[in-house]
Amino acid sequence: LATSKEFHSPVYKDEIPTPALLLDLDLFERNLNKMADFLNQKHIDFRPHAKTHKCPVIAKKQLERGAKGICVAKLSEAEVMIAEGIQEILITSEIVSKSKIEQLIALARQCPSLLAVVDHPQPVRDFMEAAESRKVKLNVVIDIDGGNHRAGCLPGRPALDLADLIARSNWLKLCGIQCYAGHVAHTVGFEARMKSSQEALERALESKALIEKYGFPIEMVTGGSTGSYNIDSQIQGFTELQAGSYIFMDLDYRRIGSDRGKVFLDFEFALTVVATVISQSHPNLATVDGGFKAFATDKPFTPELKNITGVSFRWAGDEHGILELGDPGQEIKLGDRLEFLTPHCDPTVNLYDRLYVVRADRVEDIWPIAARGKSQ
Amino acid sequence: LATSKEFHSPVYKDEIPTPALLLDLDLFERNLNKMADFLNQKHIDFRPHAKTHKCPVIAKKQLERGAKGICVAKLSEAEVMIAEGIQEILITSEIVSKSKIEQLIALARQCPSLLAVVDHPQPVRDFMEAAESRKVKLNVVIDIDGGNHRAGCLPGRPALDLADLIARSNWLKLCGIQCYAGHVAHTVGFEARMKSSQEALERALESKALIEKYGFPIEMVTGGSTGSYNIDSQIQGFTELQAGSYIFMDLDYRRIGSDRGKVFLDFEFALTVVATVISQSHPNLATVDGGFKAFATDKPFTPELKNITGVSFRWAGDEHGILELGDPGQEIKLGDRLEFLTPHCDPTVNLYDRLYVVRADRVEDIWPIAARGKSQ
Numbered sequence: 078l079a080t081s082k083e084f085h086s087p088v089y090k091d092e093i094p095t096p097a098l099l100l101d102l103d104l105f106e107r108n109l110n111k112m113a114d115f116l117n118q119k120h121i122d123f124r125p126h127a128k129t130h131k132c133p134v135i136a137k138k139q140l141e142r143g144a145k146g147i148c149v150a151k152l153s154e155a156e157v158m159i160a161e162g163i164q165e166i167l168i169t170s171e172i173v174s175k176s177k178i179e180q181l182i183a184l185a186r187q188c189p190s191l192l193a194v195v196d197h198p199q200p201v202r203d204f205m206e207a208a209e210s211r212k213v214k215l216n217v218v219i220d221i222d223g224g225n226h227r228a229g230c231l232p233g234r235p236a237l238d239l240a241d242l243i244a245r246s247n248w249l250k251l252c253g254i255q256c257y258a259g260h261v262a263h264t265v266g267f268e269a270r271m272k273s274s275q276e277a278l279e280r281a282l283e284s285k286a287l288i289e290k291y292g293f294p295i296e297m298v299t300g301g302s303t304g305s306y307n308i309d310s311q312i313q314g315f316t317e318l319q320a321g322s323y324i325f326m327d328l329d330y331r332r333i334g335s336d337r338g339k340v341f342l343d344f345e346f347a348l349t350v351v352a353t354v355i356s357q358s359h360p361n362l363a364t365v366d367g368g369f370k371a372f373a374t375d376k377p378f379t380p381e382l383k384n385i386t387g388v389s390f391r392w393a394g395d396e397h398g399i400l401e402l403g404d405p406g407q408e409i410k411l412g413d414r415l416e417f418l419t420p421h422c423d424p425t426v427n428l429y430d431r432l433y434v435v436r437a438d439r440v441e442d443i444w445p446i447a448a449r450g451k452s453q
Numbered sequence: 454l455a456t457s458k459e460f461h462s463p464v465y466k467d468e469i470p471t472p473a474l475l476l477d478l479d480l481f482e483r484n485l486n487k488m489a490d491f492l493n494q495k496h497i498d499f500r501p502h503a504k505t506h507k508c509p510v511i512a513k514k515q516l517e518r519g520a521k522g523i524c525v526a527k528l529s530e531a532e533v534m535i536a537e538g539i540q541e542i543l544i545t546s547e548i549v550s551k552s553k554i555e556q557l558i559a560l561a562r563q564c565p566s567l568l569a570v571v572d573h574p575q576p577v578r579d580f581m582e583a584a585e586s587r588k589v590k591l592n593v594v595i596d597i598d599g600g601n602h603r604a605g606c607l608p609g610r611p612a613l614d615l616a617d618l619i620a621r622s623n624w625l626k627l628c629g630i631q632c633y634a635g636h637v638a639h640t641v642g643f644e645a646r647m648k649s650s651q652e653a654l655e656r657a658l659e660s661k662a663l664i665e666k667y668g669f670p671i672e673m674v675t676g677g678s679t680g681s682y683n684i685d686s687q688i689q690g691f692t693e694l695q696a697g698s699y700i701f702m703d704l705d706y707r708r709i710g711s712d713r714g715k716v717f718l719d720f721e722f723a724l725t726v727v728a729t730v731i732s733q734s735h736p737n738l739a740t741v742d743g744g745f746k747a748f749a750t751d752k753p754f755t756p757e758l759k760n761i762t763g764v765s766f767r768w769a770g771d772e773h774g775i776l777e778l779g780d781p782g783q784e785i786k787l788g789d790r791l792e793f794l795t796p797h798c799d800p801t802v803n804l805y806d807r808l809y810v811v812r813a814d815r816v817e818d819i820w821p822i823a824a825r826g827k828s829q
């Protein structure tokens with residue numbers, strides 16, 4: 078269509094077709110710098126999790142700002158990042174199927190610093206066989222369950238057994254331990270979160286000591302999140318933080334509390350969804366053009382208007398949200414464009430193909446979310 | 454990547470990289486035919502809602518099987534369908550911003566049968582002005598609130614006022630009334646749903662009578678859903694069904710009940726998500742590679758294993774789900790590929806770029822979900 082380009086390349090923020098994902102460039106840069114500076118001071122390596130943004134432009138900015146590498150959740154995300162020239166990549170989810178192991182080996186050939194996690198002897202044996210038959214060296218990291226039983230081997234003996242098995246192959250190299258405890262990131266209350274993260278990492282650090290006692294050096298202990306960035310970085314032996322959401326922020330993180338109070342606002346809300354009021358036929362109600370396909374819905378709370386008080390959002394299907402105008406801080410009328418804070422940033426970003434990067438009323442850039450939908 | 458093609462073009466079902474969206478071709482064709490035959494017998498036009506599948510291949514099959522046209526929810530979906538050669542399109546959501554109205558006019562120039570809904574005088578005036586200035590005729594449908602206050606004007610006088618306003622422009626043509634009541638589709642219990650749908654459509658049919666009394670003919674009354682397909686089709690004056698989900702089915706529809714019992718299985722579960730067990734370190738638990746990015750999460754229930762009893766799924770983050778192996782009907786082990794029924798098909802489909810079309814153990818075809826993410 079001859080007209081597509083003009084509609085997709087808005088100059089002003091108000092011309093962006095809604096619903097759309099906005100990134101406030103000033104706030105984004107503050108988040109980018111704040112985490113980089115903090116970890117630099119603490120002498121902790123940073124490997125930000127790109128599953129949050131799925132955007133090679135952002136990954137490169139994180140690397141320019143000192144990150145040692147990036148994390149991705151899946152092989153297909155790694156493929157996108159490698160195609161964009163990014164080399165230092167840890168894939169944080171287990172890879173077990175034969176066809177994906179073949180794909181992993183093919184990527185490792187292009188990208189010798191690629192890291193893959195293992196938590197079970199069977200895939201380790203499959204890694205060995207594939208690496209040897211293709212004559213490709215493969216870097217592996219032992220994933221240890223942080224206590225939420227989602228992924229990772231049990232700490233102690235099972236972790237040592239994996240290290241021992243890995244050492245039997247000349248084609249595999251043991252590069253470290255991963256311990257990510259999903260339940261820690263969103264534990265509400267700083268003290269409770271600190272306790273929870275310390276317990277989780279203790280499992281990894283005891284396993285590290287055991288594995289090293291048997292002669293296998295462990296140089297990297299990687300894990301943690303935005304919620305534990307200033308907790309894990311204090312723990313002796315922890316080497317590398319995987320935080321992702323800090324770059325955008327969301328409502329789920331705001332509620333976890335900080336060491337300074339009931340809300341966590343160590344990072345700023347750089348990410349919003351902009352939607353338009355498309356129907357208004359009833360007093361105290363207004364309908365916007367964003368619903369289940371515009372916001373992730375995995376949290377028990379709904380999107381929140383960025384700058385307007387006294388209004389609540391309720392889901393109204395795939396394409397709609399209804400605003401209840403209890404006591405709105407400003408008039409809301411048909412055609413208004415409204416910005417919302419998102420309940421959960423990662424799966425919300427995964428709904429969109431591009432980030433509109435804005436400063437004041439201008440669109441400064443459009444960054445492709447190149448790994449969107451790459452869940453394989 | 455030289456290797457990409459081979460990984461993305463699996464020949465056998467077991468080679469599809471997970472998580473992935475599978476379409477069982479036999480069940481799909483039965484759903485396709487059953488609805489077409491039913492509405493044909495009832496002499497009701499069919500305009501299936503493409504917001505469910507976002508897939509031009511499926512839209513064309515629906516048209517070949519006798520559908521009068523298709524619905525889309527958004528302008529950007531219409532753009533995709535028109536680019537694929539589909540002409541008979543109703544956009545079911547209100548369009549109010551100036552830039553989208555310009556885009557609508559540009560599409561109407563290419564596609565003279567395009568239909569847009571209105572529920573407020575201001576956009577009607579904006580439509581008039583844009584249509585006149587571009588010298589393009591625009592077909593409009595008056596959207597009437599079915600009672601859930603999501604979109605649509607109030608029935609009666611406000612609807613008549615819109616008809617009167619539309620008639621003042623030579624560039625607009627009034628083509629009908631839309632009345633979609635989102636709350637009806639999922640009303641549990643056939644009798645309750647029948648009552649609810651009749652009440653909703655009554656509002657539209659009374660408005661039709663009023664508008665026609667003032668000399669404006671209304672040839673089309675469009676609305677309804679998979680949940681009301683055998684209710685609305687019995688209502689005198691209703692002309693066109695917009696059902697979408699019938700082609701795939703989901704857990705939310707199963708629970709609404711039918712005229713024959715407690716579950717609604719008038720259509721079959723043609724759509725599943727296949728995921729792989731990637732971690733299994735704990736008794737009675739297994740972790741699959743699908744979470745919030747693999748399934749829509751807007752319903753209060755979780756995905757369900759297609760053919761295995763005694764197992765429940767719980768969410769475990771963006772990329773993971775945990776299976777609780779209470780009393781599994783078959784052994785579940787590391788590397789197993791498992792098929793899940795989805796809680797809500799439309800927003801789940803919107804997470805994927807392609808449908809793997811399968812018959813027995815083979816991949817028969819891959820259909821692009823070309824309008825995925827087109828929520829604008």
